[in-house]
Amino acid sequence: MPSNTRPALEQQDRDDPLAAFRDRFALPDGVIYLDGNSLGALPRATPARVAEVVAAEWGTGLIRSWNAAGWIDLPAQVAGRIATLIGAPTGSVAVGDSTSVNLFKLLGAALALRPDRRTILTEAGNFPTDSYIAQGLAALLAQGHSLHEAETDAILAALGPDVAVLLLTHVNYRTGAMHDMAALTAAAHAAGTLVLWDLAHSAGAVPVDLAGCEADFAVGCGYKFLNGGPGAPSFLFAAPRLHAALRFPITGWFGHAAPFAFDAVWRPADGIARAMAGTPPILSLAALEVGVALAQEAPMNLVREKALRLGSLFSELLAEHCGAFGFRVLTPADPALRGSQFSIAHSAAYPIMQALIAHGVIGDVRMPDILRFGLTPLTLRYTDIWDAVQVLRTVMADEVWRAPEYQVRQKVT
Numbered sequence: 035m036p037s038n039t040r041p042a043l044e045q046q047d048r049d050d051p052l053a054a055f056r057d058r059f060a061l062p063d064g065v066i067y068l069d070g071n072s073l074g075a076l077p078r079a080t081p082a083r084v085a086e087v088v089a090a091e092w093g094t095g096l097i098r099s100w101n102a103a104g105w106i107d108l109p110a111q112v113a114g115r116i117a118t119l120i121g122a123p124t125g126s127v128a129v130g131d132s133t134s135v136n137l138f139k140l141l142g143a144a145l146a147l148r149p150d151r152r153t154i155l156t157e158a159g160n161f162p163t164d165s166y167i168a169q170g171l172a173a174l175l176a177q178g179h180s181l182h183e184a185e186t187d188a189i190l191a192a193l194g195p196d197v198a199v200l201l202l203t204h205v206n207y208r209t210g211a212m213h214d215m216a217a218l219t220a221a222a223h224a225a226g227t228l229v230l231w232d233l234a235h236s237a238g239a240v241p242v243d244l245a246g247c248e249a250d251f252a253v254g255c256g257y258k259f260l261n262g263g264p265g266a267p268s269f270l271f272a273a274p275r276l277h278a279a280l281r282f283p284i285t286g287w288f289g290h291a292a293p294f295a296f297d298a299v300w301r302p303a304d305g306i307a308r309a310m311a312g313t314p315p316i317l318s319l320a321a322l323e324v325g326v327a328l329a330q331e332a333p334m335n336l337v338r339e340k341a342l343r344l345g346s347l348f349s350e351l352l353a354e355h356c357g358a359f360g361f362r363v364l365t366p367a368d369p370a371l372r373g374s375q376f377s378i379a380h381s382a383a384y385p386i387m388q389a390l391i392a393h394g395v396i397g398d399v400r401m402p403d404i405l406r407f408g409l410t411p412l413t414l415r416y417t418d419i420w421d422a423v424q425v426l427r428t429v430m431a432d433e434v435w436r437a438p439e440y441q442v443r444q445k446v447t
């Protein structure tokens with residue numbers, strides 16, 4: 035077991051095969067950024083790329099850039115890159131819209147493939163938008179669909195002949211716990227159920243093999259571990275074997291077989307292109323592509339190994355330096371069950387996090403009591419975890435968090 039002294043961790047940073055990636059990001063001085071699971075850091079190459087698209091492609095090229103600068107092919111190009119990060123075959127991923135909208139599109143298409151079933155099964159405590167979208171879609175369809183939220187250990191038992199779709203988030207946003215995608219997908223399929231995986235905290239963070247798991251559907255987020263910028267376009271995946279039968283509930287002109295034929299009647303495009311809705315957000319896609327390309331350069335086995343080591347280190351240092359302060363670790367200890375974040379609970383989570391942020395350690399809080407720390411191997415050093423835990427120790431030992439300014443609730447936590 036490595037001894038967790040700061041000099042030992044400095045050596046680990048020097049030996050880190052991913053160390054050079056940190057300099058590819060524009061990180062502010064004096065900040066330890068542990069929130070890349072919520073908003074990924076800014077790649078250094080992004081500002082120049084976006085400026086080029088704005089000034090040259092938009093400003094000078096004007097509408098000609100749809101062809102001349104390849105704007106029209108940009109969504110498929112970014113989708114092809116994302117496919118390589120999630121084990122998806124070429125032509126099975128589309129990029130555009132938000133994760134929430136893509137959930138709506140996929141869930142609508144999935145329910146239509148199981149017309150005799152009325153239950154959408156999800157996990158209690160799933161990310162709220164996933165459940166909200168399911169509730170809204172069920173109400174819109176007005177065919178008696180309902181959402182069943184099973185506790186984590188009761189998901190398998192809740193599969194049954196009425197479950198049309200199992201809607202699960204691969205890595206839990208609160209705890210960082212990770213599901214066994216292959217096993218749950220197989221169990222659902224055995225029950226005749228389609229599975230929709232939310233990869234918001236997985237893409238670019240943990241190994242994902244959608245094809246190997248025979249997954250049906252997936253969505254994911256562009257602004258978390260893919261570093262695409264705030265509100266970056268989301269992606270969706272559907273297994274090629276399902277494409278021909280898919281009918282998405284949004285039938286926009288970009289999903290038409292021939293958008294520029296301006297036909298009177300909607301006809302689906304071949305393949306995953308039929309999932310597209312409207313005109314793609316080119317500025318956002320340009321920024322997203324830079325983040326995704328950077329993620330493609332980093333070997334996933336190294337990313338995964340480092341994320342697990344950062345998590346174990348956080349856990350060990352917390353026990354060693356902050357053991358007296360009443361934190362409860364929520365992230366599973368078993369590496370196979372962990373995503374790429376470290377979560378702890380404390381009744382004073384909110385003011386503790388505000389005090390940490392004021393002292394340069396940025397994580398976030400999920401109410402009522404969870405402190406979340408994203409583990410992003412491309413930007414973090416082992417010594418950052420050491421330094422962050424020392425700040426946490428001071429915040430707790432000196433009761434810094436009790437100051438009145440840290441009790442004030444902001445709109446975004």
Ligand SMILES: *Cc1c(COP(=O)(O)O)cnc(C)c1O
Nearest residue numbers: 132133134161163203207232234
């Ligand atoms: C972040 C996140 C989303 C985000 O959805 P948006 O439509 O981009 O706001 C969805 N699902 C999960 C599980 C998330 O973590």
